[in-house]
Amino acid sequence: MTPKQRQRLEKKIADVKRVLAAEKRKFGGYDDSRGLRYLPTRYYIQLADYQGGLTYLRWFAKTFPDDIGFPDFLFEWAILLFKAGKLAEAKVKVWQTFCANTYVLDKFFGQPLQPLPKYEWSTMAQLGFTAHFPYTHQQTDLLDMSHWLAEFMTSDTFSTRKARYLTLHQQLLVEEDNEIRCYLHQEADELESQASF
Template identity: 50%
Template sequence: MTPKQQERIKNKIKKVKAALAADKRFWGGQYHDGHGLRYIPPQLYIELNDYTGGLRYFNWFHKNFPDDSGYPDFLFEWTIILYKTGRLKEAEKKAFETFCSNTYLFDNFFERQVTKLEKWEGSNLETQEFVDNQFSYSNKQDNLADFSEWLDNFITAEKFILLSNKYLDIQKRLKVEKDTETRQYLIQHERQLVNEL
């Protein structure tokens, strides 16, 4: 990447931050961000290989949008940045959150055959079409070679396989379960899975 290209990306980040600051002023000290600008910077930080800057951004994001679970690719970018800054335990948890937000995303990243699962799809973001049309990362990217190796080792480890199977079992049960109390119990159990890492 040339210095000019780097400068253009840095300017994009500045523009997004300025727009978010203006949004906060407009809404009287609260962020509204109806256009989803807050999801743009992580990809730009990764393009720059500025993982420390990306981590600062995610710290800001978590502070200002604590209830925002993010989109699958956003969570994936968060995982990359946590890994690249040496926060491996946090990266494991975020990788599992990423898997839970889109069970097809890792297969897409590794360019593996994707098989649609008979499970409850909590939103249209979990469909394969979303991955095919929106996801822009590949295990073949040079700057992600070390991350790809780490992720592959993580998702093939026994603890991830065990937890992902539990998650998928819950999703399969949610697809057919009609009883409200049982569904609430399953969803509560699903939320606790990340704490088992």
């Protein structure tokens, strides 16, 4: 990366921070309907400024505690955690990425995306989103993460949770009994929110 390219990315980060700070001053809170708050993680990864990215994410988590984020943002969060050596936390973010869009990890590894029958907001919308996912296991700067992630995804814990999560969502497609549906939703929510591997 040339110094000029680096400067441009640093300016983009500064611009986002400036706009968000102006919103806070003007409205007493954030009205970020444009989603600017999700952009800096990508720039920090491009800059290989992983500590700067984590500092931003600490601010993000404190400022937007209820924001679940988008799948690409969650994956970028996992990248920053991995690159900073925070592997346990990176595993949790990878799991959250999977729960947000079960196709993202397949897309990262270049595997064919086959729609699964599951209860999600929209399989086609998720596949459409995944088509624009910018990361791949072949990126030179992500090779170390690719190896680690492949190993993690084949672990017993991840594989078991993944299978159960998909089964629950497939059951939700056909289950009509409200009490059973409530139980299935509850178990799926508990799986999504598990904070350790």
